Amino acid sequence: MKIATWNVNSLTARLPHVLQWTAANPVDLLCLQELKLTDDKFPHDALREAGYAHCAAFGQKTYNGVAILSRHPLQEVVKNIEGFEDEHARVIAATVDTAHGPVRVMNGYFVNGQEPGSEKFAYKMAWLTGLRAFVQAQMARHERLVLLGDFNIAPEDRDSFDPEGLRETIHHTTEEREHFRALLALGLVDSFRMFEQPEKSFSWWDYRMLGYQKNRGLRIDHILVSEGLKPHVKACAVDRTPRKWEKPSDHAPVILDIARGA
């Protein structure tokens, strides 16, 4: 079974990319962030034709918005963080049945935070604290759990094209990295780091300054798996292919491969 995450930076603008990518990569679940559309505009028909008959969407106008596209039925859909009031649509969770039992999938568009010291950074910290409590509660109920999405955190120096020059700037601060480690401390594993990866592997590149062409990127899109799921993980990789297409999202998809049966 394959599960992917992709910040599409507007599903309206990127629907052709999603259809082209899923045609070549028919993953079982595709978790999207930054839909930038309301639920009444969600393209259910086009996605059903692409094989995703079971979509759970949580959108809003202009900003944010997340969705889980699935080839299999979804159960127990939850929107946003239980116990944390939020005006933004940033989290959607659902359960999918697999050959080795149910898997809980939590898809998040984490707060960007703009700049350390800003109000938006304070919101990012509060949001991360709220998310952690919610993930902990979900983990208590779901042994096999995936937390994935656009974390807007580069966890380590090797996840940034310029760790020295960008030290303690947004995505790189000690506080953000401590939040990331606190999520791992709940019993989650960064599936990407379970495997050998190319040097300078990133998932996001700025549209400006030829960021992609110069590989000036960050690894901020992650797939964390619970200990109960870890033995079944076969692979995790970034697919840079759609970042090279015309009018791309600034993010590339990350794909997790989980063994069937087991």
Next chain:
DNA sequence: ATGTCGCAGAGACTGCGA
């Protein structure tokens, strides 16, 4: 230091968020 996007509400560009 921002040379890029996408969106909204205007008003044929500007501001915002990333």
